[in-house]
Structure formats: C-alpha cells, structure tokens
Amino acid sequence: MNYTALEDRLFEEWKTRSRQCGDGEEIAPDGLLYRGLFSYADGYWTRRPGDECRRWEQAPRRVLILTKDLNDTEAWDIRCETGRRNFSGPADATVSAPFYKNLMRWVYGLLTVDRHGNTRPFDEADRPDTFRPFYDEAPVARVNCKKQPGGSQLTNSALQGFLTRYADLLERQIRLYDADILLCCGGSDLIKDFVQAHYLPDLCRMSDWIWYSPSVRKLVVNSWHPSYHGDTHEGMYNAMMQHYSEFLYAFPGFFPGR
Template identity: 25%
Template sequence: MSITASENNLFDEWKGNREGFVSDGLVSELDYLNSKIKICVVLKEVNDPDGGGWDLREFLSNGARAQTWNNVVRWINSIRNIDRNIPWEDIDNIDEQDRKSQLKSICAMNLKKSPGTHTADIASLKSVANEDSEFIKKQFSLYDPDITICGGTGDLFKSVAGLDEYKWNRTIRGIWWYERAPCKYVVAYCHPEARVDNPLIVYGLIDAIREIYS
C-alpha cells in the first residue's frame, strides 16, 4: 500500500474525532521519496476561521501562500544545498511557482487537525494533540524523514509522537535537537512565520542543521 493510501485510511478513522478535519502529510509521495533529504515540517494547526474541512496537501500543491510557506521553501532549498552558503539575494524573492515546485517534495503535518486562527490557543492545542497522540504516532511513522522541523511544536511533538526516550542536544547557538534514529534528526525551531526578520528565521535553522550534520 502506498504512503498516501495509508494516510487516507488513517484520516478516515481520525476524522470522526475532529470537526472540520484538515488532512495533511505528503504533497507528492513520488517527489518526497525521490528527495535527496526527506523533510517533514510539523506545525500546530491551520489558520482557518471558516471551519476547515479541506486538504493541506492540495493547498500546498497549488502553491499555498507566501506567509508561512515562503520561509519553508527557503528552508528546503538551503537544507538540500547544505554545503553551500546561499546568499539571501538568491532566495529573497519566492513566488507561487517556487512554492509549487519545492513544497511538493515535503511532508507537512499539523498536531491539531481541526483548524484555529492566526494565534494558536495553546491549551486547546495541547489537549487535542494529547487526545490524538496515537493517531499522530501512526501518521509520523509513515514518513521516516531525515530532517523533522518542529515549527513551535518541539516539546509537544516529542511527547505525543512517542519520542520521549530521545535526549535533547543543543547546538552551540542554542537550538535544540535530537537524533531519533541513525542520521534521522528532529529540530525544535520557531514557526516559519515568527515575528523575526526572515533571514534570521532561515539562516538560524540552516546554521543549526549544518552543525548537526558536521
């Protein structure tokens, strides 16, 4: 069975628990499996005050939106060229076609499948993620990514994904990470739309991953 088919079977079971369920995961299974470095981005929830009921995979395949996803594209480009120092001018201007091209190769999953608003309700997020822990474990186990980037979800993801046995390490500049399997890393980082200048969001992560790989 394909990963996408396994995702959909899992979501069919999961949907009954969450009103407005928003599916997520692999944008393109083929592109993900063919990636030099398989990347999974773990976020909190989708921002949708209208109530959800759609598919994040389709949204990303259609180019998503600049907010949030431009920085993810920059992460992808930089991680897959980790030996290069990419100047900002080369990744400053990201358009819809760039997002379509790059986002199809990743996995993106939210810990809370029911939608929220621009600012996450942390108590609700933790409650729902803990209730759905077994589903989250099953979903993450489908992907076996090389790099998992937790965008504001580090400790919570570690707990609900059943990864508590792994010990946090810290880079020399203070970014937390752990190795969940040989050469398979999880990095706790800020949300890609954090209120920080974009170059700091991008190069801070790349600096950490370069150190982890060294």
C-alpha cells in the same frame, strides 16, 4: 507505497475520534503534498495528486514539516496547497504570505546543503524564482498536529490537549513517512517534545535549534512558527542554517544513503 491511501484511512479514524471527543465533525487532511498539475478556479489555487509518492520514496533526504493547525474556519485538504495568492488570477503565481515564504525558504535551505555542511545564503533562498519552483517540485510532507479547522491563534494549552487526545494517531502518521529531517514549527517546544516522547526518545540537544537521534540518525529542527514576527525572515533563516551547518560539520555521516 501509496501514502495517500494510508493517510486517508488514518483520517477516517481521526474523524471518528474527533466526534467522540466533541472536537467537531470536520478535519483537514494533510501529509505528503501533491505534486500534480496546478489549477485555478473560483478564485482559488489548488494542486492535484501526481507522482509525490515516487518522489518521496526516491528522495535522498526527506523533510516532514510539523505545524500546529489550519489557520482557517473551514477544512480543506492541505495536500493540495500551493502557497500562491488566491483571488489574484490564474496568471499570478505570487507567494506573498510570510507563512509560506518562510516554509519555502527553510525547505530550500535544508535540502540544498552539501555534504560538507555548506548552506545556501539568504539572498539566494529569498528569491521567489528560486524558492517557489524548488518547493513546487521537492518531496515534502506537512502535518498539522491539530487536524480540526482553527483560527488565527491556538494557545499552547489547547494544542497540548489535542496532542494528548490524538497522540496515537499523530504518532502513526509521523512514523508513516520515515522522514530524515523533522521541522517542528512553533508551539513553544510542544511539538518537539511530542516527537521526543512518542517517536525519537533518544533525541539529544545539539543547540537551541537542532536535536538529533543517534540511534536512527534523524534530525529535528526546533523552529519558530513560520509567521513569527519577533525576528526578520533573514534572521530566522540564517540562525537555522547556521545551527544546521554546525551540526553537519560535527556529524558528517548524518546524510542517509538511500
């Protein structure tokens, strides 16, 4: 399946809706992250399209990251993101922003757990030479609930407004990927609540972190925002993995068999 083409068609509808609602002319495309060549030009890292569609279709487990919006005043294609530090030179592949470091650790932990529910320890997930190359190659989709460029903050009331105005489009995009694990990041339950209201109505609460849809065997991880400062990176990782592991012990048949 050509996910990129389907995404682009959806974004054209999003642009039209955005103009009609007075939310601006620009949107930031997102979705299945590109897995082609890295490049560095004019101070910016980027990535080109590659075999991300094949990787996604063949993945034993699929992770969809749902975040709030683009923390930038100018729109750019999130599918090109690398997490690398810009303006650092083409030889510097450092990932320094807490947002990306946490996302990469979390995805590493969610995708490397074994069938018995044993997760990787933080000291392993915290190594840049472990989480960065893993994330670079893993099939990952990342979707912003608000597609328009933003700033450093998005209030929950504003987020709810965008979730309401674009609910049908966001639901279609979420359904497109048929992900096994939906990692909902921030928004004080608003993102998780949207998934439950529009996509997985039978979500059952397993813990503060974990929700499960038994009818389609999909897991929702209700997480902090990746830039959250109220806990340490280690504390957030360990809490997520503990609840994830406890769920897998209780539901050993969760893993899909693609």
